[in-house]
Amino acid sequence: MLKPLLARLKQGHRTITYPDGEPPAMPDRFRGRPVIDASKCVEGCRACIEACPTEALTAERLPQVDLGKCLFCADCSEACPQHAITHLQDYRLSTRTREDLFVGAQDELRLARALDAKLKRLFGRSLRLRQVSAGGCNACEADVNVLSTIGWDIGRFGIQMVASPRHADGILVTGCVSENMRLALEKTYEAVPAPKLVIVVGACAISGGPYAGHSQQHNGVEGLLPIDLYIPGCPPHPLTILDGLLRLLGRIEVDSVRIQSK
Amino acid sequence: MTSSAFAKTWNGEALALIDVPRRPIDQFRVALIDAVKARCRVSSLFVRRPTESGKPELVAVLTDDSDGSVLIGIGALEGERYASLTPSCPQVHLFEREIAEQTGVAPEGHPWLKPVRFPDKADQRNARIGEMDFFKVDGDEVHEVAVGPVHAGVIEPGHFRFQCHGEEVFHLEISLGYQHRGVEDALVDGPHNRTIHVMETLAGDTTVGHAWAYSQNVEALSRVHVSAHAQVVRAIALELERLANHTGDLGALAGDVGFLPTQSFCGRIRGDLLNMTALLCGNRFGRSLVVPGGVRFMLEPERATELKKRLETAERDLQIAVNLLWESATVQGRFEQTGMVSRTACVDLGLVGPAARACGVEVDIRSTHPTGVYQFTNIPLATAHHGDVNSRAYVRWLEIQRSIVFIRERLNSLPASDSLSSRRELAADSIAASLIEGWRGEICHVAITGSNGKFSSYKVTDPSFHNWTGLSMALRNQPISDFPLCNKSFNLSYCGFDL
Numbered sequence: 088m089l090k091p092l093l094a095r096l097k098q099g100h101r102t103i104t105y106p107d108g109e110p111p112a113m114p115d116r117f118r119g120r121p122v123i124d125a126s127k128c129v130e131g132c133r134a135c136i137e138a139c140p141t142e143a144l145t146a147e148r149l150p151q152v153d154l155g156k157c158l159f160c161a162d163c164s165e166a167c168p169q170h171a172i173t174h175l176q177d178y179r180l181s182t183r184t185r186e187d188l189f190v191g192a193q194d195e196l197r198l199a200r201a202l203d204a205k206l207k208r209l210f211g212r213s214l215r216l217r218q219v220s221a222g223g224c225n226a227c228e229a230d231v232n233v234l235s236t237i238g239w240d241i242g243r244f245g246i247q248m249v250a251s252p253r254h255a256d257g258i259l260v261t262g263c264v265s266e267n268m269r270l271a272l273e274k275t276y277e278a279v280p281a282p283k284l285v286i287v288v289g290a291c292a293i294s295g296g297p298y299a300g301h302s303q304q305h306n307g308v309e310g311l312l313p314i315d316l317y318i319p320g321c322p323p324h325p326l327t328i329l330d331g332l333l334r335l336l337g338r339i340e341v342d343s344v345r346i347q348s349k
Numbered sequence: 350m351t352s353s354a355f356a357k358t359w360n361g362e363a364l365a366l367i368d369v370p371r372r373p374i375d376q377f378r379v380a381l382i383d384a385v386k387a388r389c390r391v392s393s394l395f396v397r398r399p400t401e402s403g404k405p406e407l408v409a410v411l412t413d414d415s416d417g418s419v420l421i422g423i424g425a426l427e428g429e430r431y432a433s434l435t436p437s438c439p440q441v442h443l444f445e446r447e448i449a450e451q452t453g454v455a456p457e458g459h460p461w462l463k464p465v466r467f468p469d470k471a472d473q474r475n476a477r478i479g480e481m482d483f484f485k486v487d488g489d490e491v492h493e494v495a496v497g498p499v500h501a502g503v504i505e506p507g508h509f510r511f512q513c514h515g516e517e518v519f520h521l522e523i524s525l526g527y528q529h530r531g532v533e534d535a536l537v538d539g540p541h542n543r544t545i546h547v548m549e550t551l552a553g554d555t556t557v558g559h560a561w562a563y564s565q566n567v568e569a570l571s572r573v574h575v576s577a578h579a580q581v582v583r584a585i586a587l588e589l590e591r592l593a594n595h596t597g598d599l600g601a602l603a604g605d606v607g608f609l610p611t612q613s614f615c616g617r618i619r620g621d622l623l624n625m626t627a628l629l630c631g632n633r634f635g636r637s638l639v640v641p642g643g644v645r646f647m648l649e650p651e652r653a654t655e656l657k658k659r660l661e662t663a664e665r666d667l668q669i670a671v672n673l674l675w676e677s678a679t680v681q682g683r684f685e686q687t688g689m690v691s692r693t694a695c696v697d698l699g700l701v702g703p704a705a706r707a708c709g710v711e712v713d714i715r716s717t718h719p720t721g722v723y724q725f726t727n728i729p730l731a732t733a734h735h736g737d738v739n740s741r742a743y744v745r746w747l748e749i750q751r752s753i754v755f756i757r758e759r760l761n762s763l764p765a766s767d768s769l770s771s772r773r774e775l776a777a778d779s780i781a782a783s784l785i786e787g788w789r790g791e792i793c794h795v796a797i798t799g800s801n802g803k804f805s806s807y808k809v810t811d812p813s814f815h816n817w818t819g820l821s822m823a824l825r826n827q828p829i830s831d832f833p834l835c836n837k838s839f840n841l842s843y844c845g846f847d848l
Contacts (some may be wrong), residue, residue: 091610092677094669098614114624116631140543156698158546160637161645174631218503222530224844225505226553228632232503250501265847267467267478267527269504271498286632297546303468303531321636322553325620 102240106339110178117324118159118174120196125149127171136293138166141250141290141299142261154180154196155188155293158321181318181331185309188293188317199316201337206282210256211336214284217255217279221272222304223262227289231259233325246332252276257315258282263291263298267321276312286316286335290330293317353499354380355411355420363569363781366797369421374407374431377424381409382437386819389413389420390699390712392784392793394434395808396443396452404789408433408784408808410795414717419782426454433459441697443814444701452574466847479508483522486512491519494829498527500832505843513829520822521832523817528847538806540567540641540775549636552811552845554594554715556788557586557626559809559845560639562794565720565783567641570775571800577769579643580721581759585656586626586635586644588752589789593622593704595745599671602742605834606683606695612672621663625656640769647766655761664753671746684739688835689825691736699821702790702812703748704839706732707740713785728755740837787812789842811845 103111113119123135128150143156144163164172181199181215182188190196199205220228234241235248251256252275259300264272276285287308290296308314318331333339350635354377356369372380385391389411398405407424424431433456435442445456447465456462467478485493491514494585498506506527512520535547548563549556552780561583569573600615625635630638630646638646648656674680690700695708709732715723716730731747733740785792790812799805820839 091673092674094610094614097669098617098666100527101617114631115626116629117627118631120635138542138647140546158636159632160546162542162637162673165645188688218413219499220505220843222528222844223505225842226550226556228503228505229554230633233616233620235503236620238617238620248503262528263530265530267529267847268498270479271506271527275499291550296534297543297550298530301531301535303529303534315496321550322634324633 102243103197103238105329113176113178113324117176117178117311118161119174119177120154120174120180121152121157121159121163122175123150123152124171124173124220127169129169132168134166134168135172137161138162141294141297149191151191153189153294154319155185155317156290156296156299157319158290158296160321173185174273178324178327179330180320180323180327181316181334184274185314185317189265189318194308198341199331199334202335207337209282210284213258214332214336215247215249215255216257216259217252217275218248218259218261218296219272219275221260221262221268221292222265222298223289223291227261227291230322231261231328232326234329239325239329241329241332244333244336244338252278253280254262255279255283257286259286259288260292260308262290263295263307264311266303266305269305269311273311284315285312286332287314288318288323290319291323293319355384355771357418357420358782359417360407360419360784361569361716361720363535363779364421365367365776365778366778366780368540369405369424369780370424371423374424374426376430377407377422378434380422381411381424381434384420385410385438385440388415391438391441391444392791393782393795393808393810394448395795395806396448396454397797397806398452403444405429405452408745408795410793412718413786414712419455419718421780421782429453432454432456432457433729435459435548439697440815443818464526466529468529478526480566481524483510483524484520487517490514495553497553507843509832511824515835516583516828516830518827518829518832519822522632523821525817525843528663528844529794530847532848533807533809536804539804539807545640551809551848552813553840555590555634555789555792555811555842555845557583557590557639557789558792559794560561560635561587562783562792564639564641565785566781566794566796567775569781570777570779570796571773572640572768573642573773575643575721575770575819576693577764578767579769581764582629582644582646582648582724583639584647584796585756585759586629586638586783588756589622589626590635591752592749593619593626594840595749596622596667598745598837599742600673600683601740601837601840603674603680603833605837606680608616608674608677608680611673612664618663618666618670621666623658625659625663628652628656628659630778634731639829642770642772643767645769648763649766650763651758653763657757660753660756667749671749681739683834685736685737686735687738687831688821688827688838689735690738690822694822695736695819698817698818698822702786703741703744704816704819706730707791708736709734712791714784714791718784722759724757728752738834738838777802789813789840790816809848811842813841816841817846
């Protein structure tokens with residue numbers, strides 16, 4: 088009886104203070120939002136585009152990254168002979184629309200706006216989510232799970248993962264939506280009472296990720312269900328997920344971040 | 350007999366296909382059954398086609414734990430059927446179901462060739478997921494409980510069908526395939542841009558394990574040497590992966606018996622361990638770290654010092670958090686004699702990893718078939734002997750402690766950093782088998798190249814493939830309310846199984 092209490096004393100209080108305090112520091116090698124310094128690009132060079140495993144990089148005239156496809160791997164930056172691509176430490180990536188995830192060299196990233204007044208009144212202080220893994224690799228699932236541990240404690244914001252879709256205000260989907268999970272995903276969505284939200288977490292759920300194009304899956308949730316929040320990453324850092332959820336609920340209010348090179 | 354039907358090789362070595370013995374299926378069948386009876390385990394078994402002869406071939410990779418060798422043999426099939434190995438060698442039961450589903454070759458005499466993953470193909474022989482017969486028990490007061498695919502928690506999907514008598518489970522049948530996303534199909538004709546990323550996400554919590562198993566195959570087939578520094582970084586990352594997952598499992602086990610202190614502490618410490626992997630490579634799961642030729646990120650002395658500091662803190666926190674489990678009578682009362690798997694069942698079914706070591710079976714690739722830095726340093730193999738939840742928990746705790754010692758020693762004698770070895774073409778018409786002891790157990794990758802030096806087939810076996818049946822056995826005669834606890838004590842991968 089005394090030992091657990093003593094252990095509790097030794098382990099201390101560990102919940103992060105963010106968003107009131109500073110967010111936890113990202114590791115120095117953390118690959119957040121990729122930025123391209125187009126002034127360094129050499130005419131006709133396609134090294135990054137060819138290296139990208141998921142065709143997240145495209146170039147009409149200037150290169151553009153689709154954060155919804157990006158695996159945040161180091162393949163492009165390693166392939167670039169000009170060192171024009173770098174990954175910022177910036178963990179803020181979530182958007183409300185698919186289009187906002189396409190970012191060019193000089194664009195602003197339009198971060199997720201809050202829900203409209205009616206939905207915010209409903210969900211702003213109490214959001215129950217049913218998580219559905221539909222072809223996920225268990226990394227997105229793990230870092231969603233982390234948010235319920237004492238370190239992150241999303242219960243502070245009234246957010247809770249629930250077992251039954253009937254108790255939920257929305258679903259949080261991970262995975263490329265395997266054909267074998269499609270029906271279960273649709274049924275789970277139907278079982279949630281309206282109004283309801285759909286949040287997609289990770290490159291797979293947004294675009295199919297490394298499985299895009301396989302006949303056994305559906306390239307993510309797009310086209311199957313209406314999506315309210317996109318959280319990119321492979322997997323997104325827990326802070327990226329938390330940031331997205333808090334923006335959706337109107338707890339963080341900066342609208343966009345300027346894209347700039349280091 | 351054995352020597353003639355199998356080529357003897359070592360973990361992570363490539364062979365020319367022509368040097369692998371090809372025996373008529375009847376001879377091959379007897380040789381395989383004899384080898385398994387004598388001392389071998391079946392690490393991989395699959396049908397390869399198309400082949401040079403035009404006829405399908407049965408490829409077997411056996412591991413001999415007594416001398417650390419890997420045996421590779423080919424059974425030449427005459428048609429689309431052969432006499433099933435399962436009645437004489439139960440550990441291949443699932444491999445043969447997989448063969449029937451993937452290739453249409455029928456192992457005749459197999460007790461029940463049920464679908465494994467329900468691959469979505471136009472092919473009519475494949476059943477639709479969720480539409481199949483289950484093993485049924487009839488009688489008064491016998492009832493059936495169906496759970497999943499969507500479970501009550503942030504967890505992957507699978508379907509569980511319990512045959513119960515009151516609270517008691519007579520039989521549990523596990524039907525998976527919901528996460529099937531075409532991994533093995535995508536690997537054919539590789540390696541290409543995406544291959545390493547498919548490996549890394551094949552089972553996201555085993556990123557380092559699968560990326561290493563794959564890289565080791567590519568290195569064997571292209572005869573690329575990996576620097577000592579890279580080998581050490583890989584081993585540190587693999588052990589950090591083990592630490593994070595074992596810690597998470599101990600916390601979850603505590604949670605499943607309602608013991609909140611350890612659950613809360615371990616949940617947080619697991620995060621600290623994942624952050625240590627992120628210190629190595631920027632990603633908490635080790636993405637982009639292990640690549641063919643070495644590692645992408647070097648471990649400089651200052652980083653090693655920081656890692657050592659964090660490891661020390663984690664070790665101290667873990668000691669406090671985990672020892673509460675063994676000192677709490679209520680926890681022990683729930684863990685002990687729950688979900689027992691006998692040693693015989695474990696050996697017969699070919700279980701691997703902590704689940705097998707908890708039954709006293711000494712299997713651990715790091716000890717029996719070491720590669721890389723494990724060849725030079727021995728991690729003592731951890732076993733327990735009751736095959737229950739408590740044993741599976743305790744083996745994890747022993748492994749946590751030994752991995753910490755191992756990482757600390759490696760950090761204290763870090764070889765100078767070295768660049769990534771440059772890539773080379775893969776040898777044509779060759780085969781390589783790579784084994785890595787992931788945190789769940791033995792990971793086996795088998796690569797076969799065609800005449801163009803590209804993969805003509807690539808077979809992945811996640812430890813979960815061997816172990817799901819172990820969970821079924823653990824549930825026999827248990828109260829159904831103990832399912833979550835038993836399930837967590839195995840903590841198997843759905844996506845690693847479904848591929």
